[in-house]
Amino acid sequence: MAKIYTIISGKGGTGKxxxxxxxxxxxxxxKEDVVIVDANLTTPNLGLHFGAxxxxxxxxxxLQGKAxxxxxIYEHHSGTKIIPSSLSLKDLKKIKLERIKDISxxxxxxxxxxxxxxxAGLGDEAKEAIKAADEVIIVxxxxxxxxxxxxxxxxxxxxxxxxVKGVIITRLKGDKxxxxxxxxxxxxxxxxxxxxxxxxxxxxxxxxxxxxxxxxPKSKSAKAYRDIAAKLLGRKKIPKSLLNRxxxxxxxx
Numbered sequence: 001m002a003k004i005y006t007i008i009s010g011k012g013g014t015g016k017x018x019x020x021x022x023x024x025x026x027x028x029x030x031k032e033d034v035v036i037v038d039a040n041l042t043t044p045n046l047g048l049h050f051g052a053x054x055x056x057x058x059x060x061x062x063l064q065g066k067a068x069x070x071x072x073i074y075e076h077h078s079g080t081k082i083i084p085s086s087l088s089l090k091d092l093k094k095i096k097l098e099r100i101k102d103i104s105x106x107x108x109x110x111x112x113x114x115x116x117x118x119x120a121g122l123g124d125e126a127k128e129a130i131k132a133a134d135e136v137i138i139v140x141x142x143x144x145x146x147x148x149x150x151x152x153x154x155x156x157x158x159x160x161x162x163x164v165k166g167v168i169i170t171r172l173k174g175d176k177x178x179x180x181x182x183x184x185x186x187x188x189x190x191x192x193x194x195x196x197x198x199x200x201x202x203x204x205x206x207x208x209x210x211x212x213x214x215x216x217p218k219s220k221s222a223k224a225y226r227d228i229a230a231k232l233l234g235r236k237k238i239p240k241s242l243l244n245r246x247x248x249x250x251x252x253x
Contacts, residue, residue, distance in 0.1 A: 002107070002108035002109075002111060002112050002113065002114065003112075003113060003114070003134045003135065004104050004107075004108070004114040004115075004116065004132055004133050004134045004135075005023075005113070005114070005115050005116070005133065005134070005135055005136075005137055005165070005232075006039075006115075006116040006118050006129045006130055006132065006133035006135075006136050006137070006162075007019055007020040007023070007115060007116065007117055007118060007137050007139060008118040008120075008126055008129065008130065008136060008137070008138060008139070008153055008157075009120050009138065009139040009140060009146075009149070009150065009153065010120070010121065010122070010138075010140070010146070010148075010149025010150050010151075010152050010153040011120055011121065011145070011146060011149045012043075012120040012121070013120075013141075014120075014139045014140055014141050014146055014170060014171070015139055015141070015170035015171055015196065015202075016117065016118070016120060016139045017040070017045045017046060017049060017117050018049070018170070018202055018212075019137075019139050019168055019170060019196070019225070020036055020046070020115050020116075020117035021036065021046065021049045021050070021117075021211050022211050022212055022213050022221070022222070022225040023115060023137075023225055023228060023229055023232075024036040024080055024082075024113075024115045025078060025080050025211040025213040025214065025225075026213055026225045026226050026228065026229035027113050027115075027229045027232070027233070028078060028079055028080040029213065029226065029229070030229060030230070030233055030235065032112050032113055032233070033081075033111045033112045033113065034080055034081060034111065034112070034113045034114075034115065035073060035081045035082070035083060035107055035110070035111045035113070035114050035115070036080065036081070036082045036083070036114075036115045036117060037059060037082075037083045037107070037114060037115065037116050037117065038059055038082070038083060038084050038085040038117050039059070039085075039100065039116040039117055039118050039119065039125065039128070039129040039132075040085065040117055040118060040119040040120070040125065041059070041060065041063075041085050041092060041095060041097075041119065041125055042092065042119060042125065043119070043120075044084065044085035044086065044087060045117075046082060046083075046084050046085065046117055047082070047084030047085070047087070048206075048209070049206065049209065049210075049211065050076055050082055050084075050209065050210065050211075051209030051210065052074060052082070052084055053084075053087060054086075054087065055072075055074060055084050055086075057071045057072045058072060058083075058084055058085050058086040058091065059072055059083045059084065059085040059086075060085055060086040060091040060092070060095060061086075061091070062083075062099075062103060063095045063096055063097065063099050063100070063103075064091075064093075064094050064095055064096070065096070065099075069083070069103050069106050069107060069110075070110065072084075073110070078211075078214060080211075081111065097124055097125060097128040098128065100116075100128045100129060100131070100132050101128070101131050101132045103132075104116075104132035116129045116132060116133065118130070122152065122153065122156055127156075127160070130156070130157055130160055130162055131160065131162075133157075133162055134163070135162070135163045135164070135165040136157045136162050136163065136164050136165060137164075137165050137166060137167070137168060137193065138150050138153055138154060138157075138164065138166070138167040138168070138188075138190070139167070139168050139170055140167055140168075140169060140170070140184075140188075141169070141170060141171050142169055142171075142172055142178040142179050142181075142184060143177070143178060143179060144179060147179060147184055147187055147188065150167060150188060151187060151188055154167075154188060154189075154190060164190050165190075165191075165193065165232075166190050166191035166192060166193035167184070167188055167190055167191070167192055167193065168192075168193050168194050168195075168196065168228060169181070169184065169192060169194070169195045169196070170195075170196040171196070171197075171198045172195050172196065172197045172198060173197070173198045174197075181195070193228050193231060193232075194224055194225075194227055194228035194231065195224060196221050196224040196225065197220050197221060197224065199212070199219055199220050199221035201215070201216035201219035201220075201221055201222070202221050204216065212225075213225060213226070
């Protein structure tokens with residue numbers, strides 16, 4: 001059965017879109033059919049991450065009733081599918097946010113996994129993306145301000161009767177200025193799905209307009225996103241080819 005994950009954070013700059021992108025690609029690496037939707041309509045970035053900043057039909061057009069959702073789906077060369085939102089301010093007019101929930105039901109008929117990259121904060125865009133979710137995933141940085149905003153987001157999702165799958169901690173540096181994982185867990189009272197370290201491979205992937213899962217698949221951040229995807233699917237690791245298994249057994253990889 002298809003499942004919708006809404007990726008959200010209480011504030012901007014936590015790595016929410018990076019997480020939506022790489023989690024979607026990681027799921028695709030497990031041979032899962034995935035559609036990532038840019039539900040951050042006012043400040044959309046999903047298309048930029050995949051080198052598709054401008055598309056003929058965007059999520060905005062679907063929300064305006066000018067196009068069907070299937071017309072706004074674009075397939076990346078890797079097989080991951082995306083629905084970008086428009087960068088144009090004029091395309092924010094006459095958008096019906098309440099249509100997001102109905103569109104999500106349509107998407108469930110077209111794919112196995114839908115990831116909504118929500119707007120940051122707790123405004124109307126974020127709330128509609130939460131309404132559409134089967135499960136909500138919170139992204140936070142390991143500092144008191146970000147974690148406090150994450151707690152507010154969790155409380156909002158719970159008030160909306162949405163299951164909070166857990167939290168992904170990003171940009172972990174491992175220094176004394178950060179909250180401990182135990183303190184974060186105690187404060188948020190939800191499972192920690194994964195920890196993504198601060199990694200220069202991520203900004204490098206943005207320059208290359210692709211997911212770090214593709215540009216630096218052996219990086220620490222890529223491994224972290226693979227592990228999170230595996231956890232969501234209840235799997236241990238990505239199946240290896242016969243050649244890679246042989247190389248591993250010989251200690252050549």
